Amino acid sequence: MIGQLGIHVLFGLAIAATVLYGQAVRNEVEDARTVIARWLYRILTAGLVVSAGALITLIVTHQFQYTYVWNYSSTELPLHLLVACFYSGQEGSFLLWTLFVALIGLMLQPYAKRHGYEAPVMLFYGLILSFLTLLLVAKNPFAYYYETFASKGITIDDVPLNGKGLNPLLHNAWITIHPPILFMGFASMSVSFAFAMAGLVRKEYHRWIDIALPWTLFATGILGFGIMLGGFWAYETLGWGGFWGWDPVENSSLIPWLVVVALVHTMLVQKRTRGLVKTNMILAVLSFVMVLYSTFLTRSGVLGDTSVHSFVDPGRFAFWILLLFMVTFVVLGTTLVLMRRKNMDVHREEFAPTTREFMLSIGSALVMASAIFVTIGTSWPVIMEIVGMPKVAVATDFYNKVHQILVPLILIVNAISLVTQWRSTSRSVFLKKLLRASAIATIGTVLFAVFGIHQIWPLALGFAAWLSFAINLEVGARLLKAGPAMMGAYVSHVGITLLMFGVITTSMYSETYHAVLVHGKPVKVGSYTLTYLGKEQVDLEFKDREKFRYFIRIEHDQQRRTVAPVLYWSDFNQRQSPFLEPGIRWGLANDLYVSPKNIGREDVFHETVIQKGASIRVPIDTALTLALDGFTMPMEEGQTEDGRMQMSGKLVASRASGEPVQVKARTRIATGPNGPAFDPEWTTIPGTSTVVGLINIDRNNEDPSKSKGTFAFYDGSKPRPFAREEFTVEFSVKPLISLVWIGVIAMVTGFGFSIGRSLRTLKKLKTLTVVKDAPASNSDVETAEVKTSDANPHQS
């Protein structure tokens, strides 16, 4: 009760802080309202910290009287997974998002105050928090079990002894890292939006750029890192075989990231040229709105069953809040931009095509084109439903083909932007640098062609990546003496090109084999030899599964490595499909990737299915025909001593010459978590050496005449064969996939350098400027700003 009440109080605090900040916006000097709003905000943040702490405590101490705790945790889970249960459901993940927004706001408050922006920034920030806390009211993580299931007759005394548990797919370390980083990225996207709105309110269209840039860089870096951690998780744990599948959940994080990447570059253009004022306002609004839109797509249930991820319908109330949340900020942003559009036109200037500002604008437009395509593709099922057409997702080829054009173009524009200069570019310098890099790119592309790539798109991507790589490396190396802070952009760009090289090598040079590995028997696949060595049961504490790790030895060039993929069934999904984890041998040059597919036994018994009334030729004695008359009922056969029921297949064996003979193939049936287990009584068919056993009955309840039996045979004159375990796998060799991960690390590191540099520039700028930038005047402030920025001619 306290928890639920607390969430309502937090919503009230968010509203109160927002209203007070709203009233303080008009004041030039700080008054009591600002001070009260500030404290209300701090209390709100403290309340959210307490709520989050309380929820974690309830989960860790197994308080199953709470629906959320019951729904997502269980007593068997280790501590790190219990903590991860906090954000495994919708309610908890909304709480995590809200908490991160509030905590960032706590740092933002003094920062904005220092720059004279506290009231307007915190007004919009508070409004965001108001909606998030309202969402928590709708999706309250502190709801009681008896309240949730009151309609099913559950009373306050009915407390479950254990919870439903965490989805087995999430039982790994990445669940503790990936979602918090991704939510941190989502939360930090609010800041540039709040600054842009504050700039519009204050009619200050340039100053907010400098102040918001470090936050925007942080949001871009952290969200990009979170997205690729998700890709790494999918590759390392889920056994998808790749790191990107264009799934709606992946796309929903990618879309705002693409928009904010475009925003960072257009902010740099405005910082240097005072142009793209409206563009930046629109992109700042759009980057945040796309976070909301993506949340709406993946949390409202509108995508239904169009993804491999599950989308739980949040209920009508939460659906409408999500919709209202999104619509409010679209309307608010659009209205403010439209209201101020005339003021923002004061500095319009044309960019010459040979300038850096022109190329950065084109590059941002291309990144935005990517965002638009991904948005259309991800929204396609919703669009189709609205127009009354079949609700289907677009094929992943749609995204691949679009990006086969866009990504090379973006990389080429990135490269060209770095050989151009702000305002004007010397033609000879431009050509010299570009030709040198083009020569390197051509050699690199020819090497790709020599090593077997002959399709146009990977060659085009290769050329673009080499061009961008060469130019970024050259410019970055030149700035090495100035310290790492100067190299941020180049390190990030090099990271992206490395990622692209990884994409090319893995998509073009990967080898994939399907192999059936019989226990102890080496199998040759390509130039590798795989041997299934045996298995080991793990996670014994979980009663919902019998989880095994299967050891596979990989031999190549006299080197031996062992990997251990995992395959198991769990009660969590009623054992409908297995849970898989790949076994990976990591390497800088290549990864050896073993994805499990199936576990069974080798067919040494020549298994054959016979439908009731049908006949077959016995596989080990084709002159012998066997007909299935039917099955005996369990009550006819009685039970075994250990309590198992028995059934028999009534068979008639006949040869071309001779009388048919009747055979009863009996089987003992035990029921277990994986369904019935058949234990055949091996029976010799009279007058032959053929031994038959009934190993499965597929009863057709709707039409018993179509029931089937599976029979196994062996030659009784020889010892009974032993069926060894058979492990079916997909084995891949993924060359240079390490470049993908190294590229991501470089990209994030680059963002780190850029944030540091941006903060230092801002500090320097603050010492030079104390006057507000008035929209209609090209004041000394602007001159000072430009001069400050001019000190760093290679900023991009």
Place this chain on the structure above:
Amino acid sequence: MIRKILIVSALVGLPSAVWYASQYGKPAQVTFTEAITKATSSSESEQAPKVVIDVNVVAVESEHDLQCTDAQGTVFRVEYTGSAPEQPFAIGQRHQLLGHVHDGTAPYFHATQRFDP
């Protein structure tokens, strides 16, 4: 100049993007047998692809459980979990059903949307 480039690109690009997406967002119109073939040939980690089947309702067990025939006359079970249709399912009706097959020992069609041709 850049303004013109971007406006023209947007005017041409946006409808093109929608048209291009429509080329990849059409479900195949198949029979039940073809739907099973598609499902078995798709990747093991993926759900069976969404398809549309023209059906004739031959039995209505409940509002979610039907027996239908396709253009080839194959009788198959349909589990319908889409929104409640304005006209309930009735024997003899023809519909287009969007969904995917669940293959296995007793394959059936899991429909999520119904259209009336």
